[in-house]
Amino acid sequence: MFLKVALLVLRKDVIIEIKSREILFTTLFFSVSCILVFSFAFVSEGQAVGDVAAGILWIAIAFSGTLALGRTFERERYGETLKALLLAPVARPAIYLGKLLGVVILLGLAELLLVPLVALLFSASLFARPLLLAALLLTGTIGFCAVGTLFAAMLVRARTRDVLLPILLYPITVPVMIAGVRGTAALLAAPPDEPVATMWIGLLMSFDVVFVTLALWTFEPLMTE
Amino acid sequence: MIADFDQISLVDVTRHFGRRRAVSRVSFAAGRGEIVGLLGPNGAGKSTLMGMLATLVSPSGGEVRYGQRGAGRDGPALRARIGLLAHELHLYPELSARQNLAFFASLYGVDGGVDGRVDGVDRVEAALQSAGLADRADDDVSGYSRGMRQRLALERALLHGPRLVLLDEPFTGLDDRAVGIVTDRLKRIASEGAIVVLATHDLDLAEGLVTRLVLLRDGRMIADEAAGPGLRTRYRALVGG
Numbered sequence: 001m002f003l004k005v006a007l008l009v010l011r012k013d014v015i016i017e018i019k020s021r022e023i024l025f026t027t028l029f030f031s032v033s034c035i036l037v038f039s040f041a042f043v044s045e046g047q048a049v050g051d052v053a054a055g056i057l058w059i060a061i062a063f064s065g066t067l068a069l070g071r072t073f074e075r076e077r078y079g080e081t082l083k084a085l086l087l088a089p090v091a092r093p094a095i096y097l098g099k100l101l102g103v104v105i106l107l108g109l110a111e112l113l114l115v116p117l118v119a120l121l122f123s124a125s126l127f128a129r130p131l132l133l134a135a136l137l138l139t140g141t142i143g144f145c146a147v148g149t150l151f152a153a154m155l156v157r158a159r160t161r162d163v164l165l166p167i168l169l170y171p172i173t174v175p176v177m178i179a180g181v182r183g184t185a186a187l188l189a190a191p192p193d194e195p196v197a198t199m200w201i202g203l204l205m206s207f208d209v210v211f212v213t214l215a216l217w218t219f220e221p222l223m224t225e
Numbered sequence: 226m227i228a229d230f231d232q233i234s235l236v237d238v239t240r241h242f243g244r245r246r247a248v249s250r251v252s253f254a255a256g257r258g259e260i261v262g263l264l265g266p267n268g269a270g271k272s273t274l275m276g277m278l279a280t281l282v283s284p285s286g287g288e289v290r291y292g293q294r295g296a297g298r299d300g301p302a303l304r305a306r307i308g309l310l311a312h313e314l315h316l317y318p319e320l321s322a323r324q325n326l327a328f329f330a331s332l333y334g335v336d337g338g339v340d341g342r343v344d345g346v347d348r349v350e351a352a353l354q355s356a357g358l359a360d361r362a363d364d365d366v367s368g369y370s371r372g373m374r375q376r377l378a379l380e381r382a383l384l385h386g387p388r389l390v391l392l393d394e395p396f397t398g399l400d401d402r403a404v405g406i407v408t409d410r411l412k413r414i415a416s417e418g419a420i421v422v423l424a425t426h427d428l429d430l431a432e433g434l435v436t437r438l439v440l441l442r443d444g445r446m447i448a449d450e451a452a453g454p455g456l457r458t459r460y461r462a463l464v465g466g
Contacts, residue, residue, distance in 0.1 A: 005332065012328050016319045019365075075317075084315035084381075087279055088332040089227070089305030224283055 002097075005090040009098025010105075016075065017106070023071045027110050031064035032117060039121040046123070053124035054184035058140070058177055060114055061107065065144050066166050068106050072099065073152040073161075082156055086223055093216040100142075100149045100212075107141050129187050132197050136187070139204035140180035144173050146211040154222050179204045228302035229388060230292030232256045233278065233420055237287035240273050247273040249444045250287065255422065255437060257388075260415050262435030262452060263424040266464060269441035271424040272312070275391050278422060279309045291389070305333065308387030310395050314378035318367035322358050322377050323349060325366060326384060333385035352380035355410070371398030379407060383414065390414060390421045396430055408434055432456040440464060 017023055038056045042049045076082035085095045115133070119126040126133055151168050155161035170177075183200030186193040234254035240247045248270040255261045263271050276282035277289055280296040280303060289296055291303050309315070316325050326349045330336040335348050353359045356376040366374060375398045383390065392411070396404050411434065415421050425431050431452075438456070440448040440463050448463050 008328065008331050012317070012320070015324065016317060019319050075319075079316050079318065080311060080313035081315055081317055083281060083311065083313075084309075084329070085332070086281060087304055087307065087309055087315075088329070089301045089303075089334075090332060091301060224281070 002091050002094045005088075005094035006097035006101060009085065009095055010101045013072070013099070013102035014105070017102075023068055023106060024109060026071065027064045027068045027106065028113055030067050031060045031110050031114055034060045034063055035114065035117055035121065043121060048122040048124070051185060051188065053118050053122035053126070054181045054188055056122065057114060057118045057126075057184060058180045060118075061111065061137075061141065061180075062144065062170070062173070062177060064110050064114075065103070065107050065141070065148060066169060068103055068110070069145070069148040069152040069169075070162060070165055072103055072106075073156045077156050082153070092220040092223060096149060096153065096215060096219040099153065100145055100215075103145045103149055104141055107145060108138075111137050111141070124188055125190070125192075126184075126188065128192050129194065129197070132192075132194065132201065133184070133187055135201045136180060136183045136197065136204065139201055139208055140176055140183075143176040143179075143204055143207045143211055144169075146208065146215050147172050147176075150215040150219060150222070153219070176204065176207055179207065227305040228291070228294055228299050229306055230294065230303075232290075232292060233389060233422075234290045235274075235277075235287065236290065238274070238277060238284045238289060239286035240270075240277060240282060241285045246444050248277070248284075248441075251441070251444075251446045252287075253439050253446065253449045255420050257418045257420055258415050259437055260411060260421040260423060260435045261437045261439055262431045262456075263422055263439050263441065264426075264428070264431065264460060264464075265441035268443070270444040271441060272393060273444075274441070275309070275311070275393050275422070275424055278389065279307055279391055280304055281309075305385065306388040307391065308382040308385065308389070309391045309393075310379050310382040311391075311393045312397075314374050315381065316366050316374060316378055319365060321363045321365055322353060322356070322369075323362040325377065326352050326381060329381050330384055335385045348384055352384055356380045357406075372400060372403055375399055376403060376407075379410075383410075388419055390419050391424075392421065393424045394426070395423065396425065396427055404430065428457045428460055 042052045086092060115126055118124055148169050151165055155164050158164055179200045183197045186196035232254055236252050237250045239249050265271055273282060277284055280300050294303060296303060330349050353362045358377060379395060395407060411421055435452045438450050438452045442464055
């Protein structure tokens with residue numbers, strides 16, 4: 001039943017997104033713009049200045065993720081539909097899980113465009129170890145979105161939510177960002193440093209378990225006024 | 226699991242938001258078949274009280290009881306028997322009426338599985354018929370008028386056959402004919418055993434509909450009595466204006 005509710009919420013979000021395409025397009029536009037701006041600053045005569053590709057990829061993921069999180073819950077604020085979800089006779093953490101899955105999928109789609117773009121513009125060998133890169137992106141995205149989904153839901157009624165979300169989110173997800181950047185940098189090394197990348201993936205998995213567990217545990221009390 | 230109940234009771238219920246006292250020591254009870262009118266001027270605490278009855282807001286003090294149960298431990302089971310139509314309509318404008326109702330029917334476990342029927346009734350289709358929206362069921366809600374949304378929101382709130390029906394200004398945006406239909410609907414669900422709590426400023430509509438009157442002012446309950454003729458006069462005498 002728990003998973004069924006989470007999938008119902010996810011399905012509803014996917015249907016709305018397919019109809020409107022609002023969040024996907026704005027997230028893609030923003031993240032591509034972000035990477036292009038960095039490429040103007042850090043790419044000279046077709047060569048990136050220093051090992052910046054990993055950092056830029058994760059900055060773009062964090063910025064576009066913040067945008068996607070804000071917009072996803074803005075939708076639930078309009079018409080107070082989040083209240084309607086909370087009023088349903090279901091385990092409230094399942095609602096959190098459904099929203100989390102939706103944001104992770106959305107950000108995953110954005111990453112499908114971001115990764116080749118960073119690889120192309122910064123001449124980064126991001127596809128040398130595709131499975132390890134996919135694992136890094138997946139675990140990092142889950143960690144970032146796990147915290148972000150909780151905060152975005154908490155702030156849905158706050159007037160200053162657009163300002164507060166990054167202020168609260170970025171400090172807490174610093175470990176995720178560090179692990180993501182260091183793990184990606186290890187994959188970009190020549191030759192790719194697989195043991196180090198694997199170590200960061202393990203660390204990200206630990207973060208994910210901690211963040212998701214804490215969010216599931218605190219969602220209900222935090223959402224009750 | 227569904228937790229049914231025959232009565233709701235509020236015992237010295239208080240709610241503070243920071244230093245602001247929204248509701249102070251309110252006590253009343255209501256049983257099946259009653260339509261309780263929750264009346265009072267703006268800021269009287271009606272919406273906060275509705276939020277507490279809906280289990281969305283926790284009381285700072287006192288207790289809300291649903292039969293022998295409290296919202297703290299039996300929240301999800303109780304919510305299966307609570308329907309709320311708030312001032313905001315709890316509808317997704319990007320979805321059609323049918324998609325909105327189908328989503329909430331699934332959440333409440335009344336989607337009926339493969340054939341969509343519960344007790345021989347397709348709840349979603351019945352709700353669309355009842356809202357008078359069967360011919361526009363597949364249009365996005367964003368294209369509906371306020372009255373159409375209001376009718377759809379009422380059906381969404383009643384989709385799962387709630388025991389406790391909480392309605393915050395349910396007549397907003399409705400034309401005379403729709404008001405008559407909604408009024409008859411509320412009387413019927415009350416006669417079928419629901420407890421209806423209705424917060425409204427429209428005293429003319431409340432008169433003849435509500436069977437009990439709970440008057441609030443500045444978060445305090447100033448009257449709890451059987452409704453009768455002369456509601457407006459009574460309201461002016463107690464609340465003023």
